Amino acid sequence: MNTLIHDTGIVFTRELRPVLRDPFSVVFSMIQPLIFLGLFAPLLTQVPGLGAGSTLQWFVPGIVVMSCLFGASMTGSNLLMEMQTGSHERMLVTPLSRSSLLMGRALKEIVPVLLQAVILVLVVLPFDFELHAAGVVVGLAVLAVFCIGLGSLSYALALAAKGQDWIFWTVQQTLIFPLLLLAGMLLPVDAGPGWLQTVSKLNPLTYVVDVERSLFAGTFEAGELLTGTLAAVAVCVFGLWVGTRSMRAAD
Amino acid sequence: MVDMNTTMITTQDLTRHFTVNKRTVEAVRGLDLTVEQGEMVALLGPNGAGKSTTLRMLTTLIAPTSGRATVAGQDITGDPRRVRQRIGYIGQGNGAGHQQRGRDELVTQGRAYGMDRSAAQRRAAELVESLDLVEVADRKVSTLSGGQRRRLDIAMGLIHAPGLLFLDEPSTGLDPQNRANLQEHIAALRERHGTTVVLTTHYLDEADSLAERVVVIDHGIVVADDTPARLKANHAGDRITLSFGSGDEATSAAGRIGRAHRNAVVSRDGTVVRARVAGGTFLLPGLLHDLDGAGVPARAAEVSRPTLDDVFLNLTGRSLREGRAGTDVDQTRTTDSLEVSA
Numbered sequence: 292m293n294t295l296i297h298d299t300g301i302v303f304t305r306e307l308r309p310v311l312r313d314p315f316s317v318v319f320s321m322i323q324p325l326i327f328l329g330l331f332a333p334l335l336t337q338v339p340g341l342g343a344g345s346t347l348q349w350f351v352p353g354i355v356v357m358s359c360l361f362g363a364s365m366t367g368s369n370l371l372m373e374m375q376t377g378s379h380e381r382m383l384v385t386p387l388s389r390s391s392l393l394m395g396r397a398l399k400e401i402v403p404v405l406l407q408a409v410i411l412v413l414v415v416l417p418f419d420f421e422l423h424a425a426g427v428v429v430g431l432a433v434l435a436v437f438c439i440g441l442g443s444l445s446y447a448l449a450l451a452a453k454g455q456d457w458i459f460w461t462v463q464q465t466l467i468f469p470l471l472l473l474a475g476m477l478l479p480v481d482a483g484p485g486w487l488q489t490v491s492k493l494n495p496l497t498y499v500v501d502v503e504r505s506l507f508a509g510t511f512e513a514g515e516l517l518t519g520t521l522a523a524v525a526v527c528v529f530g531l532w533v534g535t536r537s538m539r540a541a542d
Numbered sequence: 543m544v545d546m547n548t549t550m551i552t553t554q555d556l557t558r559h560f561t562v563n564k565r566t567v568e569a570v571r572g573l574d575l576t577v578e579q580g581e582m583v584a585l586l587g588p589n590g591a592g593k594s595t596t597l598r599m600l601t602t603l604i605a606p607t608s609g610r611a612t613v614a615g616q617d618i619t620g621d622p623r624r625v626r627q628r629i630g631y632i633g634q635g636n637g638a639g640h641q642q643r644g645r646d647e648l649v650t651q652g653r654a655y656g657m658d659r660s661a662a663q664r665r666a667a668e669l670v671e672s673l674d675l676v677e678v679a680d681r682k683v684s685t686l687s688g689g690q691r692r693r694l695d696i697a698m699g700l701i702h703a704p705g706l707l708f709l710d711e712p713s714t715g716l717d718p719q720n721r722a723n724l725q726e727h728i729a730a731l732r733e734r735h736g737t738t739v740v741l742t743t744h745y746l747d748e749a750d751s752l753a754e755r756v757v758v759i760d761h762g763i764v765v766a767d768d769t770p771a772r773l774k775a776n777h778a779g780d781r782i783t784l785s786f787g788s789g790d791e792a793t794s795a796a797g798r799i800g801r802a803h804r805n806a807v808v809s810r811d812g813t814v815v816r817a818r819v820a821g822g823t824f825l826l827p828g829l830l831h832d833l834d835g836a837g838v839p840a841r842a843a844e845v846s847r848p849t850l851d852d853v854f855l856n857l858t859g860r861s862l863r864e865g866r867a868g869t870d871v872d873q874t875r876t877t878d879s880l881e882v883s884a
Binding site for chain 2: 298304305308309312372373375376377378380381382383384385386387388
């Protein structure tokens with residue numbers, strides 16, 4: 292166990308270094324969420340089901356989750372590149388434990404996600420957005436747990452793709468938009484047909500988005516908090532399980 | 543550290559199969575190999591011969607299908623982590639992540655082998671210095687040249703001063719100058735630290751000049767295992783090429799040479815006669831004299847020393863150079879030729 296924590300720390304530090312050396316890279320991966328914020332949010336004026344607050348109050352938590360979804364789901368491409376260039380193999384011949392190679396990488400996902408969330412909140416602060424700091428902090432903690440799981444799944448996908456870019460990107464792109472739309476991230480699902488609402492309830496991301504919305508609004512509702520946290524923890528545990536298994540099996 | 547006079551590697555019936563498109567490919571078929579401490583061994587063979595698969599098993603990157611191997615005193619399947627602790631490995635690719643900085647990667651490697659931060663930093667600085675990376679160590683790896691990256695790979699492989707170092711095709715993709723540079727580094731390592739070195743290569747000159755022992759591998763098995771000099775002496779003779787004034791003269795000369803030297807393999811092609819025979823340089827003067835006396839004087843004569851390619855050709859019936867670009871053929875040939883005008 293000690294070895295695992297020690298090794299995970301080494302991998303985490305290694306993964307974090309390029310982010311710290313070049314923090315601007317975090318902003319680049321936010322371009323899509325920022326476009327949605329600028330060009331999509333203004334279209335949401337006459338949409339029913341956005342709750343009592345302003346449009347931004349409803350939309351911003353969704354966009355925060357979206358930037359996490361994009362960032363963490365793409366992170367496997369870094370591993371993919373290192374599998375192609377040889378540096379992943381270099382890590383595999385060191386005495387570092389296989390599980391730590393996955394966990395250190397997955398834990399690092401927290402950092403860009405938090406940085407992006409802070410930037411997004413700062414961007415909308417001058418507009419019609421009310422900041423509930425305590426809610427945002429708890430919300431980001433839940434999101435951090437979720438993105439560890441999602442990042443792990445992305446790494447597992449990279450390992451399964453065996454270094455082939457097209458497999459990775461095809462699967463990632465195919466999954467990301469259904470997940471995003473079915474979680475009611477861009478538009479509320481409540482107004483949709485029954486089958487769509489049912490499918491939406493099967494998407495763990497829905498519960499994460501829901502709890503982020505109420506936390507960002509400053510409400511701590513026990514039921515939502517429970518389901519949202521459970522969904523995040525479930526994705527995290529499942530992701531780490533699949534991810535460490537793939538890393539250990541990787542030849 | 544491992545004691546002196548000890549065996550670094552032993553394999554028994556080491557085998558690895560791959561399944562490719564539902565077909566089983568036997569990449570390594572019952573390999574037996576022993577490497578003693580301090581040896582410098584080259585595994586030589588064409589692409590797909592099983593060299594890299596062997597190396598990947600010995601470095602615990604893949605598990606054998608069957609058979610056993612002990613590396614640096616540890617069973618490779620029993621406790622791969624302890625094997626990894628004791629060996630160095632320089633793979634075909636770049637060890638350093640392209641988004642990282644070289645010095646950062648060296649420190650990470652040091653930490654991975656159990657050094658604390660300051661020890662890792664000291665060791666990294668040492669290697670940066672000795673591998674001539676001072677100016678580029680703090681740049682992003684993706685901006686380095688191929689030769690600089692390769693030196694960084696070596697530095698990473700040496701971070702924990704391993705007693706046993708594996709190199710997989712170390713000079714592939716390097717220009718001649720960087721290849722020579724790399725070979726110097728490997729040779730120096732051996733001289734200064736007594737490091738045991740096992741490398742794979744399909745460059746003949748590399749195996750010839752660097753290794754004291756060449757293990758020729760083909761189709762997943764060892765077909766020969768000896769010093770380059772003995773391999774050449776035992777498995778390939780000198781090649782004598784003689785030109786004659788006419789095809790008839792050549793035919794008659796070929797017959798004479800064949801009768802006089804029973805061990806020679808003689809062939810005729812137009813007006814040219816080729817003979818492969820051990821000690822050809824010593825036989826040639828007498829041979830020319832004899833042919834003069836018989837009235838079939840040679841117009842030109844040349845003796846080529848055997849290369850490891852000749853050894854390979856003799857052992858397997860195929861040339862190592864087949865299917866490869868011809869650019870390095872001239873560099874790999876060691877030809878002592880002497881022209882005799884008649």
